[in-house]
Amino acid sequence: MTPSPSALALLTPDEMAAVDRAAIAGGASGPALMRAAGAAVARALRKRFRPCRTLILAGPGNNGGDGYVVARLLEREGWPVSVAALAPPRPGSDAAMAAAEWRGPVLPFTPETLARAQLVVDALFGAGLSRELDGPAAAALRAVRVPLVAVDVPSGLDGATGEPRGFAPQAALTVTFGRLKPGHLLLPGRELCGEVVLADIGLPEAALASVAPRAFRNAPGLWRLPERGAQHHKFSHGHVTIPGGAAMPGAARLAAMSARRIGAGLVTLAAEDTATATLFRQGEPGLLVSAPPPEDLLADERRSAWVLGPGLPPRPETLALLRRVVEAGRHVVADGGALTAAAGQPHTLQGAAILTPHAGEFAKVFGALRRDRLAAARMAAAVTGAVVVLKGSDSIIAAPDGRAAINNNAPPALATAGSGDVLAGLAGGLLAQNLPPFEAACAAAWLHGQAATLALAGAAPGTPLVAEDLLPQLRAAWIAATR
């Protein structure tokens, strides 16, 4: 079933803290939320592990408070549990109350204590992480050699960015509450969390609704694919134009075949020179091929969407063509050569609808990628006014208004030659069908990942993929998105 946008919402640790405050201001009980959080961790853990010597590493805040609840609930089930407290909870806090209800062993926070554990529950820091992890906390987590279950996030992982601050341990399981955080989906956070369980701890809807989310998990429900009615004809499904060059004619062809398969009414390959036109004419019979120069096609206003870059050289001419198409008021997806042609001059991409850089192209255009890639993608979108798809295993789709989606359905094998051309073609095909740029970019990224997942269904991990394998899967990906 398609999830609702609110179920796809991601909240940063600060936003989650605001939800917490709103819940408590609205009459919810802090200790009850903590008991529900601890119970969710204990439940998830009991499902996956057999009773064994379990050590709870408890920090001074509410993350530690959750840990004391876990200790109590596991012990009640007969587990051999002990707690090692990094620091005592603040007197009078909910965590202090949870700690007072723990009557079992409290061991010194030492390497010897850790060495005896068969399972570690990391309840040191969660949403309240305020600085780099160091000292005994970092040393203890670095020394863990047994499965680790993280409460909310592996301690040290920044829930807003997915980047470790100082250090974050590798968890087998992470149990989080109410909403996922960007850091659960952004690499390396996604890998460090292991399996992620999202538990409902009874946060009131009104409290959750009091914070407007700015980030989302990318999935159908965040966008809808265009509807196709009987009264529609090929022009109402848009016309995509894709200029292509002699150096890499396959790139433009892959983009064009993808745009057709995602429902664009007409797709034209606009040849840069006559030799390329000859090559293009040997392609799919349903593709239109036009003779050079591509600019001649601008007079036809029905050519509403253009994909510029796959297989084009990163030359000033490519950038000049992009400017002419943008100035003619067309929706442009800028990829590959069109992006590299704009190295160091991001303003030249203003007016494009969607930019699809991988990390290397992003750095060339916008400068070295900062550790907070979500913020970097948002910055690039704000500077250019375009939707930016920062491609990777955790592609970030950022809109100029600050909305962002994180895509997490792409298998690693998708990092292959031509894969980006398919993505650009999908985005162009959806733009031509009048999807707004953010929705078109999100849908393209999801369909791309889904097509790859379908192409690899049943294959052993590590099985390679070529971009052409995606094409026959696009129909099934479409169907999956509309269920």
Ligand SMILES: NC(=O)C1=CN([C@@H]2O[C@H](COP(=O)(O)OP(=O)(O)OC[C@H]3O[C@@H](n4cnc5c(N)ncnc54)[C@H](OP(=O)(O)O)[C@@H]3O)[C@@H](O)[C@H]2O)[C@H](O)CC1
């Ligand atoms: N709505 C919910 O999701 C609920 C979540 N719960 C749990 O609560 C935590 C968040 O609790 P909070 O008390 O806000 O924060 P933490 O427990 O993560 O940590 C705060 C304390 O840790 C100190 N700190 C922070 N970073 C470091 C560091 N690198 N080294 C040493 N000490 C650190 C911090 O010190 P300050 O000096 O910054 O004050 C605090 O003492 C959430 O993650 C959930 O697990 C609720 O239980 C239920 C509702």
Ligand SMILES: [K+]
């Ligand atoms: K933690």
